[in-house]
């Protein structure tokens with residue numbers, strides 16, 4: 001049997017230049033976006049190699065020739081010769097290329113296909129950047145700006161309210177089955193649990209969201225990647 005081989009250039013320590021040693025030992029240094037891609041690769045059983053890159057190397061050549069935006073994740077796929085950055089685009093590429101049976105995606109053109117895209121776009125534009133700014137203003141900004149912290153922590157609450165509400169009567173976001181969009185939200189909630197548990201009590205404030213997250217986090221693919229992440233950040 002011919003096995004798909006993908007060589008994935010990902011991850012990280014993207015915050016290593018901003019964080020103090022103390023921050024390093026307690027906080028997850030690896031940003032969530034590369035781990036999201038790794039979870040989808042695991043769900044699809046696509047073999048991959050994961051590479052780590054220091055923050056300083058992301059902002060110069062040769063990495064900037066691969067991603068002029070100087071961020072991770074990036075994938076290089078030797079099966080197709082395609083190199084891509086932006087986690088949403090990468091996930092769509094992986095599904096189009098390696099999920100022909102639609103095990104974690106939906107038939108192109110169907111209602112569910114477009115709804116799943118809607119949630120993916122919400123994740124990459126509505127969850128990632130806002131949760132990321134909450135982390136930035138709480139931990140890395142050069143001065144304390146309480147109004148900025150409030151603004152972005154409240155955005156975590158707002159996005160969580162949206163998810164909690166739509167999950168009121170369903171197990172998964174789209175089509176009554178587990179799909180890639182359920183996984184896409186998991187890594188940033190890991191950051192919420194690590195950094196904001198004193199401000200936001202997911203279990204009590206957003207019980208439906210919390211049980212959905214627990215369910216998706218228990219999947220073998222998610223568990224495996226979360227364990228790899230703990231090893232990578234020295235917290236295994």
Ligand SMILES: N[C@@H](CCC(=O)N[C@@H](CS)C(=O)NCC(=O)O)C(=O)O
Pocket residue numbers: 014015030031032033034070071072073085086087088124128
């Ligand atoms: N919109 C991008 C965001 C990528 C991003 O910000 N990645 C973080 C790690 S999760 C990073 O590279 N940070 C480095 C930096 O802030 O320069 C995506 O979804 O791929």
